[in-house]
Amino acid sequence: MTSAARPLTRRRPRTERIIEVLLFLSAALGVVTTIGIVLVLAFETLEFFREVNPIAFFTGTLWSASIQPRAFGVLALVSGTILVAGIALIIAIPLGLLSAVLLADYASPRVRTLVKPILETIAGIPTIVLGFFAVNVISPQLLIPILGKQNIGGFSALAGGIVVGLLVTPLIASISEDAMRAVPRGMREGAYAMGATKFEVVRKVVFPAAISGIMASIILAMSRAIGETMAVLLAVGTKPQFTLDPTESVQTMTAFIAQISLGETAQGSIEFKSLFAVGATLFVLTLALNLLSGWFVRKFRTAY
Amino acid sequence: MAAAAPPTSPPVGAGVGRFEPALMRRKLTGTVFYGACLAAIGILLLALTFLLVDVFARGLPWLDLDFLTGVPSRRPERAGLLPALVGSFQVGVIVGLLSFPIGVAAAMYLTEYARDSWINRLLQTNISNLAGVPSIIYGILGLALFVRLLGLGPTSLAAGLTMTMLILPVVIIASIEALKAVPDAQREGAYALGATRWQMVSRSVFPAAAPGIMTGLILAMARAIGEAAPLLLIGASVFVTFLPNPIEGSYTVLPIQVLQWSTRPQADFQGISAAAIIVILALMLVLNALALIVRVRLSRHIQW
Numbered sequence: 233m234t235s236a237a238r239p240l241t242r243r244r245p246r247t248e249r250i251i252e253v254l255l256f257l258s259a260a261l262g263v264v265t266t267i268g269i270v271l272v273l274a275f276e277t278l279e280f281f282r283e284v285n286p287i288a289f290f291t292g293t294l295w296s297a298s299i300q301p302r303a304f305g306v307l308a309l310v311s312g313t314i315l316v317a318g319i320a321l322i323i324a325i326p327l328g329l330l331s332a333v334l335l336a337d338y339a340s341p342r343v344r345t346l347v348k349p350i351l352e353t354i355a356g357i358p359t360i361v362l363g364f365f366a367v368n369v370i371s372p373q374l375l376i377p378i379l380g381k382q383n384i385g386g387f388s389a390l391a392g393g394i395v396v397g398l399l400v401t402p403l404i405a406s407i408s409e410d411a412m413r414a415v416p417r418g419m420r421e422g423a424y425a426m427g428a429t430k431f432e433v434v435r436k437v438v439f440p441a442a443i444s445g446i447m448a449s450i451i452l453a454m455s456r457a458i459g460e461t462m463a464v465l466l467a468v469g470t471k472p473q474f475t476l477d478p479t480e481s482v483q484t485m486t487a488f489i490a491q492i493s494l495g496e497t498a499q500g501s502i503e504f505k506s507l508f509a510v511g512a513t514l515f516v517l518t519l520a521l522n523l524l525s526g527w528f529v530r531k532f533r534t535a536y
Numbered sequence: 537m538a539a540a541a542p543p544t545s546p547p548v549g550a551g552v553g554r555f556e557p558a559l560m561r562r563k564l565t566g567t568v569f570y571g572a573c574l575a576a577i578g579i580l581l582l583a584l585t586f587l588l589v590d591v592f593a594r595g596l597p598w599l600d601l602d603f604l605t606g607v608p609s610r611r612p613e614r615a616g617l618l619p620a621l622v623g624s625f626q627v628g629v630i631v632g633l634l635s636f637p638i639g640v641a642a643a644m645y646l647t648e649y650a651r652d653s654w655i656n657r658l659l660q661t662n663i664s665n666l667a668g669v670p671s672i673i674y675g676i677l678g679l680a681l682f683v684r685l686l687g688l689g690p691t692s693l694a695a696g697l698t699m700t701m702l703i704l705p706v707v708i709i710a711s712i713e714a715l716k717a718v719p720d721a722q723r724e725g726a727y728a729l730g731a732t733r734w735q736m737v738s739r740s741v742f743p744a745a746a747p748g749i750m751t752g753l754i755l756a757m758a759r760a761i762g763e764a765a766p767l768l769l770i771g772a773s774v775f776v777t778f779l780p781n782p783i784e785g786s787y788t789v790l791p792i793q794v795l796q797w798s799t800r801p802q803a804d805f806q807g808i809s810a811a812a813i814i815v816i817l818a819l820m821l822v823l824n825a826l827a828l829i830v831r832v833r834l835s836r837h838i839q840w
Contacts, residue, residue: 245732247734252645252733255642258638258642259659260659262663262666262708265701266662268677268680269669272677273673273676326576327579330575333573334573334574334577350577350584354583356824357587357762357820359762359763360764360794360795361587363798365591367798369587369590398583427557429565431562431566431569431570461670461768462764466799489676489769518670519665
């Protein structure tokens, strides 16, 4: 009678609950990862600060982790990192934004099918390959012939910055293109109706309207450039120094971490511990940039 | 009153003298800008061409069957790539087997189950922030968690687990995109037939989102194979002349093998390094083609 007609789904089968819990746990795994990163970095960095004065670490400009007399002034690595990332952005911002404008407003479907794969291919190249390119092509065949052998060596911040710039260009291009495409057609047509030329529409309507996405893309590119390891490791050399001269050989934070792990360093030694302090600095710096990028999107987003 | 100033509206045509459309100049600026856009793409294409030409010119003479099936040697003419190929394959399989179920489950929770509560917003924010953490930081976590705490040692299993943590946010974000693209009618249709939530998600929404999810997964695996920075900390940087065992003993992967060879001064080592790069690029091409085929084939019968 009635029991036969009772719908099966009135009581929720227990498997449904179990599945939901399993799915939730999968999503929560990311939080575990984050907590793991923060705990490991914080714990090991505090260990390091028992032996090295944190003030000397954050304000010192001399870095010599393995060679006596030791010095742990992280600014030498930070300056190298900022130098490389700065050069990268000087290259990637114009290349990325011009590509984005081309894709969003200028390109005919035929040009698009040519331009998109170029950007996607560059984005897909493993970064170690770009490091190889810096050492074997950019330095010997472009920089040394132009600047002269006495002015620039085989390893330089400039060579590293150029390949990192290539590496982050697709990132700027794709996020900025999305932002420019999101500008409604009506706004463009309004400007055209007032007699604006295509360039004026792009410069005075599309660009300002898409500025939040464009800024976000640039900050993300900066964060990516700061965190890049393999290309920089090969290209910039291994000489940590506090300089903003792009022709010098420098060392970035990531390249230092890589170099220590490549070497025969004993795991309990002070130079191995310094790796975690540098890692923590890198983590905080990139996290701040990523949060800033998200803030830009929310703060300046105009809903159309 | 009668002596008031005459109406100020100017006579017809009075403004013509002051209004300069200057169309020629404005159009010229536009043309110059369009030229700059094309030049940007030209520079990118040129860099890509130089990179490929250089790698192929250096590497092709070294690329033969002996190179693919041999083991590394101190003499470049006898060196081979097999241990690195096997190591990359092991890492790739571990990443694929783990990040597919966990990534899809997390994405299902966030799109199909999660209500708009603070904890779910935290999960979402956390995943997008994890995607921006520099890859080498995951190496530090993997070193502390898998190599030391769980005692796995520097093996390709520890490498695969570390790489899974790095790749998971990418897989989750791609899967969320794919699930969100499924129209609600698909869900309501399943509910209308009496499906439970899990039946709806697993048999109605998931198959519809599968092409997008698989594409994202394959591209993420391509990234895992090309990425090397975290594995520097998981001990991938040793001279391996045997086939790695995933749970014990040392291992190496393709990009690390490239790094080791390209840091040697001899030109012949640059040659085999370039040959290994050709192998990596070929792998990337195969995976990207696979992603394209999956997208086209699986989505053939889906229409909305």
